[in-house]
Amino acid sequence: MDASSGEQVRHRLSRAGNRQINRVLHIMATVQLRNPTEGRAYFDRKKATGRHRWKRCAP
Template sequence: MVAEVRRLDRRITTADTDIATTVEHTGTTLTQLYGIGTGLAGTILARVGSVHRFRSAAAFASYTGTAPIEVSSGDVKRHRLSRAGDRQLNHALHMMALSQIRHNTEGRAYYRRKRAGGKSHKEAMRCLKRRLSDTVYRQLLHDADLTLAAGPAGHSGAALSSSAAD
């Protein structure tokens, strides 16, 4: 059993290294966002695919399951967490939110403002996750725009035709 655990540990280490290498080769800037390491960036990139398939940040939030659902009754206006959407992406955003709450970040300040405004922990987390979803969406769009602006072989400003003399 110990040998099996060691073998599985080596496989995990190899997979982590492969993910880190792949994320680095994509040129993504997701890892610059607080709370996203190479593992979460790999999950996000793999689950999202092309960000251009989402027409807006709201559509992306719906896909990640961070768009709240209104469950109001009478004069009471409430929202609840959507159970729809990609649960792995939702989990990645949740981990990002927890990381931001634990450290002195803008996410923590936002969470505290929501709590001071009378929201429960779950409600404040839902708001923060939606905000982080929008941030991730903008970052993915930024990365995609940089990739599209690059020419052949990924070099910005490179031309398709040769400028060499006949």
């Protein structure tokens, strides 16, 4: 994404991101939480500390 002003040339990443990649990452995270994986163990450890940053916790 172009963020140039005058002679200064700058670029920045789009805040929207890649919708296909975001969708795949979300599906991957959901599958990790549904099954007894390292991702699920990490989630459970964070949830047990009470300091997780998720608004909703998957069952």
